[in-house]
Amino acid sequence: MSTPLHTVLAGNPNTGKTSLFNILTGLHQKTGNYPGITVDKKQGTFHLENGQKVNIIDLPGTYSLNPTSIDESVATKYLLEKNPDLVIVVTEAENLKRNLLLFTQIKDLGLRALLVINMSDRIEPKGISINIEDLEKKLETKIVLTSTRKNTGISDLKNAISDYESLSEKAVYAEDISSYKKWLSETYGAGFIEISDQKKQSQIKKEQHQETVQRYQFVKSVLTDNYTIDKSKATNFDSKLDRVLTHKFLGYFIFFGILLLMFQAIFAWSEPFMNFIDEGFSGLSEFIAGLMPEGKLNDLISQGIIPGIGGIVIFIPQIAILFTFIAILEETGYMSRVVFLMDKIMRKFGLSGKSVVPLISGNACAIPAIMATRNIEDWKERLITILVTPFTVCSARLPVYIILIALIVPEQTVFGFINIQALALLGMYLLGIAFALISSMILSKIIKMKNKSYFVIEMPSYKMPLFKNVFYIVLEKTKAFVFNAGKIILAVSIVLWFLASHGGKTFENAEEIISSKYQNTEISEEKFQAEIASFQIENSYIGMMGKTIEPVIKPLGYDWKIGIAIITSFAAREVFVGTLATIYSVEDPEDEGTIKSRMEAATFTDTGEKVFTLGTGVSLLLFYAIALQCAATVAIVRRETNSWKWTIIQLIGMGVLAYLFAFLGYTLFK
Amino acid sequence: MLLSQLKKGEKAVIKNFDIQLIPLKFIELGGLPENLVELVQVAPLGCPMHFIINDTRIVIRKEMAKLIEVEKL
Numbered sequence: 001m002s003t004p005l006h007t008v009l010a011g012n013p014n015t016g017k018t019s020l021f022n023i024l025t026g027l028h029q030k031t032g033n034y035p036g037i038t039v040d041k042k043q044g045t046f047h048l049e050n051g052q053k054v055n056i057i058d059l060p061g062t063y064s065l066n067p068t069s070i071d072e073s074v075a076t077k078y079l080l081e082k083n084p085d086l087v088i089v090v091t092e093a094e095n096l097k098r099n100l101l102l103f104t105q106i107k108d109l110g111l112r113a114l115l116v117i118n119m120s121d122r123i124e125p126k127g128i129s130i131n132i133e134d135l136e137k138k139l140e141t142k143i144v145l146t147s148t149r150k151n152t153g154i155s156d157l158k159n160a161i162s163d164y165e166s167l168s169e170k171a172v173y174a175e176d177i178s179s180y181k182k183w184l185s186e187t188y189g190a191g192f193i194e195i196s197d198q199k200k201q202s203q204i205k206k207e208q209h210q211e212t213v214q215r216y217q218f219v220k221s222v223l224t225d226n227y228t229i230d231k232s233k234a235t236n237f238d239s240k241l242d243r244v245l246t247h248k249f250l251g252y253f254i255f256f257g258i259l260l261l262m263f264q265a266i267f268a269w270s271e272p273f274m275n276f277i278d279e280g281f282s283g284l285s286e287f288i289a290g291l292m293p294e295g296k297l298n299d300l301i302s303q304g305i306i307p308g309i310g311g312i313v314i315f316i317p318q319i320a321i322l323f324t325f326i327a328i329l330e331e332t333g334y335m336s337r338v339v340f341l342m343d344k345i346m347r348k349f350g351l352s353g354k355s356v357v358p359l360i361s362g363n364a365c366a367i368p369a370i371m372a373t374r375n376i377e378d379w380k381e382r383l384i385t386i387l388v389t390p391f392t393v394c395s396a397r398l399p400v401y402i403i404l405i406a407l408i409v410p411e412q413t414v415f416g417f418i419n420i421q422a423l424a425l426l427g428m429y430l431l432g433i434a435f436a437l438i439s440s441m442i443l444s445k446i447i448k449m450k451n452k453s454y455f456v457i458e459m460p461s462y463k464m465p466l467f468k469n470v471f472y473i474v475l476e477k478t479k480a481f482v483f484n485a486g487k488i489i490l491a492v493s494i495v496l497w498f499l500a501s502h503g504g505k506t507f508e509n510a511e512e513i514i515s516s517k518y519q520n521t522e523i524s525e526e527k528f529q530a531e532i533a534s535f536q537i538e539n540s541y542i543g544m545m546g547k548t549i550e551p552v553i554k555p556l557g558y559d560w561k562i563g564i565a566i567i568t569s570f571a572a573r574e575v576f577v578g579t580l581a582t583i584y585s586v587e588d589p590e591d592e593g594t595i596k597s598r599m600e601a602a603t604f605t606d607t608g609e610k611v612f613t614l615g616t617g618v619s620l621l622l623f624y625a626i627a628l629q630c631a632a633t634v635a636i637v638r639r640e641t642n643s644w645k646w647t648i649i650q651l652i653g654m655g656v657l658a659y660l661f662a663f664l665g666y667t668l669f670k
Numbered sequence: 671m672l673l674s675q676l677k678k679g680e681k682a683v684i685k686n687f688d689i690q691l692i693p694l695k696f697i698e699l700g701g702l703p704e705n706l707v708e709l710v711q712v713a714p715l716g717c718p719m720h721f722i723i724n725d726t727r728i729v730i731r732k733e734m735a736k737l738i739e740v741e742k743l
Contacts, residue, residue, distance in 0.1 A: 063698040095725055098700055191694060202690055209689040212697050229725070238727070239710065248714035340729050344715035353718070377693075454693045454734065459720060459727035 004045065004053040006082075007161065010075060010106060011090035012099050013061035014333075014460040016118040018042075019148035020090055020157075021058040022468050031476050039074045040476075048162045049155075056088075063098070065105040065184060066208045068191040071374060076188045079109055080181065086164040087113045088157075093123045093145075094461070096130070096227055100219045101212070103139070108174035109181055112167040113141055114160055120145040120153065127230030138222045140168045149466065173218045183207075238461050246337050255338055259360065262325045266318050266364055266395075273317035281310030299501055300494070308493030311572050312486040315365060318395050320478050322364040326357065327473040331465035336457055343455070349437045350444020351388075352381040352455065359385070359436060362392030363429075366633045368481055370640055377456075380449040384440045386637055387650050390628050391436040393429050396573040400624050401428050403577055406596055408617030431625055488632040492571035496542065500568075503540040510536045537583055542567060556623065556659070557616035557666040559604055569629045576624070615670030619662040627658035671742055674719070674735035676709040682740035683707070684723075691737050700724025707740060 011017040021029070025044030032041045042058040059075040067073035079087065087106050091099030096117065106113050115135075123130065123145075132143050144160050146153030174180035190204040245251055289302035329335045335357065343353025351359075354376045361369035369389045376382035393401075402425070409424045506513065514531050523531075537543050538560075546563035553563050565579040584598040602611040628634065628651050638647040676682055684705050692701070700723045701707075710727065711720040717732040 063695060066694055066698075068693065068695055098698070098724060098726055101698060205694070206689060208694055209697060212694065213702055216697075216702055242711065242720075246711060246713070246720075251714070336729070340713055340718060340720060343731070344713055344717045454695075455718065455729075455731045456693055456695045456699065456734075457729045458699060459729055461727075 002052065004055045005086065005161070005164070006055055006084045007086045007088060007164075008057045008059050008078065008082075008084045009088050009090060010059045010079070010102065011061060011116075012063050012092075012095075012102060014458065015061070015090045015092045015099065016148040017061060017090040018058060018472075019466060019469055020088075020116070020118065020146065021056065022472050023148055023151065023154060024056060024157075029472070031480070034074050034078075039071050040480075041074075042476075048158050050162055052162060054161065057084075062102065064102055064212065065188065066191055066212070067188060068377060069374070070192060073188065073192055076184065079106060079111065080185055080188075084111065086161065086167070087111050088116055088161070089113050090116045090118055092119045093117050093128055093130070094119065094126055094229075097216075097219055097223055100139075100222070101215060103141075104173045104215060104219060105184075107140065108171040108177060109184075110169050110171060110177040112164055112169055114157075114164070114167065115139060115141045115143045116146055116157060117143060118146050118148055121147040121150045129228050129230075131226040135222070135226050138172075138226070140170050140172055142167060149463075173215055241462055242337070242459075245334065246341055251337075251341050255341060258329070262322070262360070263363065265321050265325065267398075270317035270321055274314055277310065277314045277317070281306060281313070285310075296501075300497065303501070304494045304497030305490070307578070308490045308497075308571075309486075311493060311575065312482060312489050315395060316478055316482070318364045319368065319481050320474050322361060323368070323474045323477045324470060326361065327470040328465045330473075331463065331469055333460040333462045336459050339457060340459070348441075350381070350384050350440045352376050352378060352385070354457075355381065355385040358389050359392055359433075362389045362394060362436075365394050365396075365481065366390045366392070366630065367484060367636050368477055370633070370636050371480075373640065377454055380444070380447060383449075383641065383646065384443045384447070386640060387443060387646065388436040388440045390630070390633055390650070390654065391432050391439065391626070393432040393625075394573075394630075396630070397428075397624055399574040400569075400576045401425060401621065403596060403599070404612075404617050404621050404624075407599060407612045408614050428621065428625060435626060484632070484636065488635050489572050492631045493575075496568050496571055496575075499542040499545070500537065500540050500564075503536065503543070507536055507539040510539065537564075555666070556619045556662045557613070557670060558620070559611060561602075562611070562616075562620070566623075566629070569624075570631055572632070573624060573629050613670065615666045615668075618669045619666035622665045623658045623662040625658075626654055626661055628654040671740060672736050673707065673721075673738040673740050674732050676707075676735075676740065676742070678709055678711060681706060681708045681743045683743065685739040685741050687738045692734065696728075696730065696734070699728050700726050701728075701738075706743075 009017050009021055021042065021044065024046045026046075028046065029042060029044030032043065033039065034041045039060060044056055044058075046054050046056065048054060057078070059078060060071040062072040062075045065076045065079070067076050089099075089103045089106055091103065103113065103115055117130070122128070132145075136143050142160050142163075144153060144157045146157055171177050171180065187204045187208060190201055190208070245254060285302045285306045288306060289298060292298040292301070326335075329338070338356055339353035341353075342356045346353055346355050355373070358369040358372045361372055366389050369392070370386050373382050373385045373389070376385060405421050405424045405428075409421050411419070411421055413419050414423075510532050514528065514535055518528065518531075538547075542564055543560070545567055546560035549563045549567070550558075550560040553566070558566070561580065561583050564583065565576045568579045569576045580599060584602060599612050600610075603609060604611055634647060634651055637650060638644060641647060671682075673682070673684070684701060684703050684707055686703060702724075705724050708722045709719060710722055713719070718729050719732060719735055720727065720729050722728075
């Protein structure tokens with residue numbers, strides 16, 4: 001077998017490049033990382049008619065080889081360094097002039113480049129005429145017309161790929177390939193890395209501008225007579241739709257309507273799936289526990305690993321639904337309209353219109369939300385978005401809120417139909433958004449950073465979303481969540497399990513200590529075992545940690561048991577409920593009641609007073625609303641900001657704020 | 671006049687701007703001197719602004735539009 005062809009897809013955003021990638025590779029695709037950076041690298045394989053295998057990489061979409069972000073820089077770096085056999089440059093029929101800018105740059109690297117004009121189904125209705133033959137001559141290439149929407153031209157493309165050796169390696173605009181490559185490799189970093197030498201940076205910028213302007217003139221001369229648009233034939237569908245969707249009242253109304261539908265979907269539609277997963281995993285735990293011989297390994301698997309994996313899998317339905325919505329909104333072109341509508345409002349809080357997507361996503365999970373901040377060009381706006389996103393109510397907070405609200409808010413209705421528990425939950429959401437916006441306002445005043453305030457976005461034309469594209473986006477994002485966040489949640493769960501099931505001498509000798517305590521008293525076997533379990537938890541490493549922090553959390557109305565739950569919550573917040581369930585159930589296995597009734601009955605060991613009063617409840621709600629108790633988020637913030645400084649500022653800042661508000665809440669309501 | 675002073679539906683030709691202050695992306699999307707620009711729409715609170723330049727619909731903030739000289743048609 002011959003070696004596979006090494007090809008890459010390059011092109012502007014919104015040209016259908018990724019649709020083409022999906023059509024060519026189908027399920028034979030995977031997402032990895034480029035070495036050293038966290039930009040997603042999409043690669044796949046397919047076969048040509050003659051059986052030749054082709055490896056293909058979908059480079060990040062970019063308008064030129066002069067990148068302005070890390071994602072875009074990957075494309076330039078790859079083309080400069082990797083020497084692929086063939087570059088397939090995807091362009092769109094309606095905007096050929098702009099697209100050819102990138103094409104000519106790639107040609108000038110001395111690479112074999114194939115020019116794909118996608119969306120060819122729009123050529124006729126838009127009144128476009130293209131002289132393919134002459135363009136091929138002038139651009140020293142072969143042109144293939146495709147429509148990823150109508151699925152046409154794909155076999156033509158494959159034939160052109162098998163014929164790649166006939167393509168020229170000549171430059172089209174640059175006079176000399178090696179000097180262009182040299183110039184590009186020296187300058188391409190200037191747009192996205194701050195170069196300390198100000199003078200040099202402005203010189204580079206000047207060169208890039210001049211180069212682009214001149215290149216555009218070349219493209220214009222190539223297209224004269226070869227590409228015309230008969231404007232009279234063009235229907236102005238986009239403008240009509242924009243008039244409604246970005247209307248000063250209707251626009252917001254529609255946007256909030258879509259948000260409402262999205263939240264309804266995330267919470268209501270995912271519930272049966274989440275319950276199913278929850279029951280499945282606890283069943284699996286019990287099954288494994290019964291199957292294996294008792295011992296440490298059994299405990300590790302049934303109490304550490306399986307619940308740990310379950311804690312990740314349970315979020316998949318919500319994350320998949322969230323990304324289905326976001327993918328559809330992006331695919332249709334609507335998301336850019338939201339950015340347009342919201343930019344001014346968000347800027348009043350020191351954020352960008354582009355912060356809307358992360359803040360919405362944060363309501364399912366902060367991890368994909370923080371990754372979605374990447375397309376915010378302005379570093380200050382991006383940093384603030386990253387710092388405040390964890391205030392939004394991620395789904396791990398929900399189980400905590402639900403049980404606490406059930407404990408402290410009576411199940412009543414006001415005005416006959418409004419459930420005040422639901423109202424309290426809504427209040428928690430609003431509180432999350434309020435904290436995010438107020439802190440960004442404060443942060444934007446504090447953080448001294450040069451605000452370039454540059455913001456240029458393309459408004460893509462409206463399109464019907466392609467099911468295939470949505471499907472691959474959801475698949476990819478869900479996988480990324482499971483593997484990125486999952487690793488951390490699993491690791492922390494195992495560590496916590498270890499800390500909860502091991503301890504010092506007292507822990508090891510629990511049985512003897514308890515039996516000597518009950519030497520002269522009658523006690524049932526069950527009660528005896530429960531006493532041991534309770535004693536063990538108290539004297540495990542985690543129990544010791546809980547007791548150590550007790551003096552600190554006492555002013556918030558918590559005892560050491562809640563302290564343990566707060567510590568374990570660092571794996572994922574929802575572990576709070578499970579931890580308390582474990583602690584209380586081992587104390588009193590006779591009580592068959594729910595977690596809620598056990599929590600209701602819980603008393604302080606020293607005073608005998610009830611633990612979950614209104615004061616403690618409010619205090620805990622505030623604590624969980626504010627504190628950054630999520631190891632996976634900390635890891636992702638470190639990665640995305642590339643700075644321990646901001647990661648630690650965020651972690652400690654949110655911690656201190658949480659403590660203060662919880663203290664205030666407890667003091668006011670106790 | 672400045673690009674920011676254009677009214678909805680008005681067309682102009684881009685004349686001049688300081689390349690140190692305008693991001694390269696604006697030029698790549700077609701914001702070149704002598705190109706035709708039309709203001710399509712202004713967001714509800716006066717910013718950002720939505721233009722058609724070089725057959726491309728692009729959105730920029732008002733501060734940036736203030737840095738671009740145009741000649742009204």
